[in-house]
Amino acid sequence: MKSDFISPGISPAGGRDPDLAEPAAVRRAIRRGDFRSFTNHAAPGFAQGNLVIVPAPFADDFAQFCELNSRALPVMGRSAAGVPHLPELASDLDLRTDVGGYMVFENGVLTGTPRDIRDLWRDDLVAFVLGCSFSFESVLQSHGVRLRHLDEGNVSAMYVTNRATVPVGPFGGDMVVSMRPMTPQDAIRAALICQHYPEYHGAPVHIGLPHLLGIDDLTRSYGGHGLTALREDELPVFWACAATAQIAAVAAGLPLCITHYKAHMVLTDVPVLSKSAGEPTFGGRDA
Template identity: 65%
Template sequence: MTRPDGNGTHLTPSGIRRLIREDRFGGFTNLAASDYVQGNLMIVPADAADEFEGFCASNPQALPLLGRSEPGDARIPALADDLDLRTDVGAYTVFRNGDVAAVVPDIADIWRDDLVAFVIGCSFSFETLLRRGGVRLRHLDEGNVSAMYVTTLPTVPSGRFGGPLVVSMRALTPADAIRATLLSAAQPRFHGAPVHIGIPELIGIDDLQNSYGGHGLKTLRADELPVFWACGATAQLAALHARLPFCITHHKAHMVLTDRLIEEIAA
């Protein structure tokens, strides 16, 4: 598998999606096409779609909805003309009856006519805005991604969906933490302001080394604070809570790449 420019930074979203389809790009997308909106993916059966949309509406900081497909349609034209959600994400996690069943490179062979896809705002998009605002993101400088954690903070339940809030963490100096809070607070479509700063134990995180998914920057320097934002991975735990017979999400940091510029979505 090749990655033509290292991380796709200088490619268009359409170009990266084409490479993903051709199995020529398989890395995390946090630096890919950084001027464009990326999103979390959640695919559920049609009989659970309205409940899940209600869960998003009840938890907009974690799950700011960017688009919803029609049943059986793997496209959301409002986000990209040639986007095919069956093949254009680098990796997918398949859940059956509330358990992880498989991680696969595409879902064309398990796609069904009753499936509805949701694309949810992603912190990768506000990271672009933070960097433009002068915030240093050490995990990006080190070629990493932000770590995620399961908290003891509850979500607002809707129907079968509920469970704890998942957060993403960035290691920031106090000055950058203030700047990042002010900048992100103006971006509700990309998770808005942090939900917590410092003292991870207060939100149920006992060990920063124990991240959700096992990946991401998990260490702090002496001059850094952990800053936590609500995360779209909350949808994955909600699906487990609902014990849906079948659903699909993106895997880890392999996000949906849209053709919408960040400025189009930003508040």
């Protein structure tokens, strides 16, 4: 299959810049081909999700796999077979066209990275949207937590760990995590805040000492992207990541599996509601 995926950050000639504050505007721009950047800078305050599409005979096993590994795989929505829409996430959302890039796997092998999947859609396909840690980043920033990867126009790096998931049917394998470099103070803040957002992976699963997760080299990230370099005053902070589902589906060798392209998430109209009543109150950055 020929790929027509456009590299992140590059828009076609004549493209129009969308209102990045509005998820519907960004989705329309993606649909037109005018927006192809990573989505972690888009629509702050609205939930983003990972996309996993599997044939219907595998859908129930995949749903149970997500349920038993919900820290990494919180389900935001599941479509009916053959239906590429999830109106509970956004009324105009078309999962065939509204993601900035897709990855197509056949029998566990990557065969294409198209910009839309209308020609691949079938009546037996079931789409899952899983919670994404991009969703809580604006919450952390509102509490004064510095996210250096955002400041530098990058994304969080991902790694495959040595922590096994609970297998179901053909699905299994090790958990994937995302990593954000943080000062010790910010790491504590982030853990206290994110524990109130289990729908976006909750609190970090590990802070510091990446070798305990089976990660020997931070420069070698899963997918080969993301901010991996730590400063002297920073610790690596790791969250469970829904990319766990992608490697599980690929390892299962499904006849067809379609996911989003790395860091090009499903943008929803679901607001990330403030839960300040249950969050700690902080003073200045040195508090």
